[in-house]
Amino acid sequence: MQFESLIFVSVIEQTMDHSCYHCGVECGNDRVIFEDKEFCCNGCKTVYEILSGNGLSGYYDLERNPGISPDIRADKFNFLDNPDLQQKLLDFDDGQLSIVNLYIPQMHCSSCIWVLENLHKLDHRVRSAQVNFPKKTARITFQNELGLKALVILLSTIGYEPHISLDDREENKGKADRSLIYKLGVAGFAFGNVMLLSFPEYFEIDEFWLNQYKPFFRAIMFCMSLPVVFYAASSYFTSAWKGLRAGILNIDVPIALGIAVLFLRSSWEIFTHTGQGFFDSLTGLVFFLLLGRYFQQRTYDYLSFERDYKSYFPIGVTRIGAGAKEEPVDIYKVKEGDRLLIRNEELIPADAILIRGEARVDYSFVTGESDPVKKVSGEQLFAGGKQMGAAIEVEVVKDVSQSYLTQLWSNEVFQTDKKTRFRDLTNTISKYFTIVILLIALVSGITWYVIDASKAIPVISAILIVACPCALALSAPFTLGNMLRIFGRKQFYLKDAQVIERMAAVGTVVFDKTGTITAGNSNEISYEGEALDPKEESLLRSTLRNSNHPLSRQLYEMLEPFDVLPLDRFNEYTGKGVEGVYGDTSVKAGSPDFVGSKPATTTAKTAVHIRVNKMYKGAYTFYNKYRSGMAQLFRKLKKHYDLALLSGDNDSERVNLEKLLPSGTQMFFNQKPNDKLEYISFHQKEGAKIMMVGDGLNDAGALQQSDVGVAIAENVNVFSPACDAILDAAKLEHLHSYLGAARSAVTIIKVSFILSFLYNIVGLYFAVTGALSPVVAAILMPVSSLSVVAFTTLATSWVGKKLK
Amino acid sequence: MSVIYILITVSLIVAVIFFVAFVMAVRGGQYDDSYTPGVRMLFEDELIPDERDTKQSDPSNNNQ
Structure with missing residues (x-):
């Protein structure tokens, strides 16, 4: 039975499959047929053409429906005509050829790589293009006669619009830091070779052949360990020194001590011909430590966790100069009193006064309010809003960096590094560890001095060598590094490994409303009042069809499809509503005043009121649509955490939210970006560890101030503000299991700490009794390190398997 | 001079050559992007620009 229904479903799916050949989106009624293929819009068809x-039709062979529907507005890139801005974006320019590195967030599959690297087939003036997929950038070499603007437009027409923002003009296009890979190479090279050279002495101690070559072998080992100690391990010494100067005994202190003692004692042994030294342990130790660091460091290149308003702001705007001349100008050159032209979907870069045109400003990523705000000339517009509709003219009243939104970033919280505020587990333990080891060394040193004075120094050095917390130092990097990758596979991307430890310490979870627990812009619509008969509903739908107002569009989509009636008369009254007449029936839809009837209760909710002929019928009310699984998520979170909600919206949703959220959840409405930040910081002063879950720039301050800031993104490649973690919106309902996994990870670290302490005790036994030979050290160190690595990897994979 | 000195010297020189090759590879950016080159080599580049690929089947129509 189940099997049959499965087949049935698949048949339906196949016959209903009208997905766009280019982008895979379901084609609506207005699909475009071209060369027997269906496209969802003309844009997709054009790209295919x-x-x-x-x-380049091979694009469609590599992956199914790989394309991106293009969004072309030719005047969007006018600022690229400005030669100053061009020079800032180009990596290289010799007058003939230019090289530019463009960030293309839409890149998502191998077809994308293929078509971008074949760009020269679309325009011969493009010489070559090389894609870096993990970073989602393309390095394009082109002839100057093409021009940067034409290149960007070419990319946009095939759906790969580069993202050019204020960030790109900063000069820090520095090379990637490769020093860790070099250090790893040096340590690995020395480790392998030193191991080979030290091996013979482990087996034959006093043999003629070996005795003859011993000094030669030892000299080579000494030479090889020099770059390891002074180059590869240098970061441990500097970190230990920094820690000591700040009065902190971090984990790098015992490590640096161990490395230094290993090197000094080994050198002393070979120069006095008293032994072969511990060079293999020394190089192996550094190699394993660096490996752990490398493992922990590899994160997500293409996600940026450091974004501020600069990533959202355009690099140039259109200024209306003397004589009404439009000129593209660098955004930092915009001064008070300048007149700017803001086109449809362009951002208002600075606080300004509207001079001409009708502004419908979408402040969704400043305030979280999703409905555009209407403004008439003379009113003030705040920076960060997006104009929706016809072009407007504004006069700037404040510089870009002084504006309402951008001021948030001058708050001191953006200058401090969260990492330094948090003492992680390894460094907490290392404080006691270091003190204990130094005590043991001192006590056994004194004891041996009494028994046999000549052995005191070797014993002290042996203790410091064996106690070098290699396994301890590897526990956290491997556990957290592996957890980071597991989370990444679940679309939960963390900025660095330390975030996991901070997640485990969280006690309060604070949510933003709009865009976080509600889904984007879609609303749920419910009708209240006298029911409309089918004829009336059909007339209403036909009337709404003619209107472009967002509420009309949403309501139109929601109503049952009927035949479209040819209206006798249609009128749209801006800001009020619409009116349609068919035969002897007329329908009015819009605000209460327009419809001519006062509703019984005035709520703050968005509603469209309906009147048929002379009768008031009722109203369609728009509710926020909550993401699925929210009620369950809150219930599960409530068991372990305090919950709170901070919303930039008004409190019209309070009743719904009270149903959704467990009782005792604090709710705050009309919160400005700075209020959210203050709320978090106030509770932190009371000792709370807070995770903030939000989206949009209005949460940026709170995300930065909180102990763990999680940004919710519908599409992780689209921009999210500075945060510690980016979570795919569809996975928000599993947040509690991720928090649980973070706590498990910390438990795993603690268990592996115990494991490595056991190894240390075994090692200390050899050291204190004065029996630590190089061969024991050479076995103990890799065995302890590898077993800890194996344990943490297996344990985290087991935890990861249970995650959804 | 014993042969062991020559052997070890030679083996070290070989090792150093490999090490230098590694450093040059890092410097050349080979470790910056470990994903794209692997995909790139799978592309076939024998496309002829003038010929339109009309035989291509529409994925939405291939339910026989």
Whole structure:
């Protein structure tokens, strides 16, 4: 029975499959047929035409429906005509050829790589293009006669619009830091070779052949360990020194001490011909430690966790100069009193006064309010809003960096590094560890001095060598590094490994409302009042069809499809509503005043009121649509955490939220970005560890101030503000299990600490009794390190398996 | 001079050559992007620009 229904479902799916050949989106009624293929819009068809016309139809062979629907507004890139800005974006320019590195967030599959690297087939003036997929960038070499603007437009027409923001003009396009890979190479090279050279002495101590070559072998080992100690391990010494100067005994202190003692004692042994030294242990130790660091460091290149408003702001705007001349200008050159032209979907870069045109400003990523705000000339517009509709003219009243939104970033919380505020587990333990080891060394040193004075120094050095917390230092990097990767596979991307430890310490979870627990812009609509008969509903739908107002569009989509009636008369009254007449019936839809009837209760909710002929019928009310699984998530979170909600919206949703959230959840409405930050910091002063879950720039301050800031993203490649973690919106309902996994990870670290203490006790036994030979050290160190690595890897994978 | 000195010297020189090759590879950016080159080598680049690929089947129509 189940099997049959499965087949049935698949048949339906196949016959209903009208997905766009280019982008895979379900084609609506207005689909475009071209060369027997269906496209969802003309844009997709055009991209297909361009690609197949240039012999690039292989794009569609590599992956199914790989394309991106293009969004072309030719005047969007006018600022690239400004030669100053061009020079800031180009990596290289010799007058003939230019090289530019463009960030293309839409890149998502191998077809994308293929078509971008074949860009020269679309325009011969493009010389070559090289994609870096993990970073989602393309390095394009092109002839100057093409021009940067034309290149960017070319990319946009095939759906790969580069993201050019204020961030790109900063000069820090520095090379990637490769020093860790070099250090790893040096340590690995020395480790392998020193191991080979030290091996013979482990087996034959007093043999003629060996005795003859011993000094030669030892000299080579000494030479090889020099770059390891002074180059590869240098970061441990500097970190230990920094820690000591700040009065902290961090984990690098015993490590640096161990490395230094290993090197000094080994050198002393070979120069006095008293032994072969511990060079293999020394190089192996550094190699394993660096390996742990490398493992922990590899994160997500293409996600940026450091974004501020600069990533959102355009690099240039259109200024209206003398004589009404439009000129593209660098955004930092915009001064008070300048007149700017803001086109449809362009951002208002600074606080300004509206001079001409009708502004409908979408402040969704400043305040979280999703409905555009209407403004008439003379009113003030705040920076960060996006104009929706026809172009407007504004006069700037404040510089870009002084504006309402951008001021948030001058708060001191953006200058401090969260990492230094948090003492992680390893460094907490290392404080006691170091003190205990130094005590043991001192006591056994004194004891041996009494028994046999000549053995005191070797015993002290042996203790410091054996106690070098290699396994201890590897526990956290491997556990957290592996956990980081497991979370990444579940679309939960963390900035660095330390975030996991901070997650485990969290006691309060604070949520933003709009865009976080509600889904984007979609609303749920419910009707209250006298029911409309089918004829009336059909007339209403036909009337709404003619209107472009967002509420009309949403309501139109929601109503049952009927045949479209040819209206006798249609009128749209801006800001009020719409009116349609068919035969002897007329329908009015819009605000209460327009419809001509006062509703019984005035709520703050968005509603469209309906009147048919002369009768008031009722109202369609728009509710926020909550993401699925929210009620369950809150219930599960409530068991372990305090919950709170901070919303930039008004409190019209309070009743719904009270149903959704467990009782005792604090709710705050009309919160400005700075209020959210203050709320978090106030509770932190009371000792709370807070996780903030939010989206949008209005949460940026709170995300930064909180102990763990999680940004919710519908699409992780789209921009999210500075945060510690980016979570795919669809996975928000599993947040509690991720928090649980973080706590498990910390438990795993603690268990592996115990494991490595056991190894240390065994080692200390040899050291204190004065029996630590190089061969024991050479076995003990790798065995302890490898077993700890194996344990943490297996344990975290086991935890990861249970995650959804 | 014993042969062991020559052997070890030679083996070290070989090792150093490999080490230098590694450093050059890092410097050349080979470790910056470990994903794209692997995909790139799978592309076939024998496309002829003038010929339109009309035989291509529409994935939405291939339910026989």
